[in-house]
Amino acid sequence: MTITITAFERSPDRGKGLGRDMRVRWAIEEVGQPYDVRLVSFKAMKQPAHLALQPFGQIPTYEDGDLALFESGAIVFHIAEHYPGLLPDDANARARAITWMFAALNTVEPPIVDREVARYLEGDKPWYKERLTGVDERIRKRLDQLSGRLGDADWLDGEFSAGDLLMVTVLRRLEGSGILNEYPNLSAYIARGEARPAYKRAFDAQLAVFTAASSG
Numbered sequence: 001m002t003i004t005i006t007a008f009e010r011s012p013d014r015g016k017g018l019g020r021d022m023r024v025r026w027a028i029e030e031v032g033q034p035y036d037v038r039l040v041s042f043k044a045m046k047q048p049a050h051l052a053l054q055p056f057g058q059i060p061t062y063e064d065g066d067l068a069l070f071e072s073g074a075i076v077f078h079i080a081e082h083y084p085g086l087l088p089d090d091a092n093a094r095a096r097a098i099t100w101m102f103a104a105l106n107t108v109e110p111p112i113v114d115r116e117v118a119r120y121l122e123g124d125k126p127w128y129k130e131r132l133t134g135v136d137e138r139i140r141k142r143l144d145q146l147s148g149r150l151g152d153a154d155w156l157d158g159e160f161s162a163g164d165l166l167m168v169t170v171l172r173r174l175e176g177s178g179i180l181n182e183y184p185n186l187s188a189y190i191a192r193g194e195a196r197p198a199y200k201r202a203f204d205a206q207l208a209v210f211t212a213a214s215s216g
């Protein structure tokens, strides 16, 4: 059985690879598995067939034979557990890599999502500027801490892992905000992730979807 994931038929990020299908694509590419992508429209995401796979009407989903999963973190974790290449063999190192997966999604990503929500949904509110200032303070607090922890290491804990994969995709969501310029080691960390051949294959695949949709 070939893995099938879902992604936006028309990504609102115009091929920048900021949707959460990107992390799933990248993980599958890192472990060298073939996969198919089923593209879904915003309308189809809210229909029963998709809701049976993703109760919140979102992408990405993951299907492999009898197994159907949702939540990008759970999907990346499943891929990392199931195929070699994204988690260390040593039990303690593996537990630490999984810890970084949770840190990326539970500690670093929330204020970054808040920033996107503020920009897209609250930009016309009279309190928008104050809100953005507060959110950016929370983001900088997390980036200060993450930057301090990473120091001049290549990856967060030894070899590249699923923890780095998720952290890089989370940090990429700040591209264009200017905030990352304040953190040269985090910018270099993102660039290292983006330079991985598996990342490039994943990025090109999602970009091809946008290009095809724009020319059609």
Ligand code: GTB
Residues within 6 Å of the ligand: 011, 012, 013, 014, 018, 019, 020, 021, 045, 057, 058, 059, 060, 070, 071, 072, 073
């Ligand atoms: N917790 C879930 C997961 O990790 O899988 C969150 C999934 C999620 O937010 N999916 C979004 C979605 O399906 C797409 S990725 N949204 C449609 C909906 O809720 O109706 C979020 C996203 C969207 C767009 C951009 N962008 O344009 O830059 C970036 C990220």
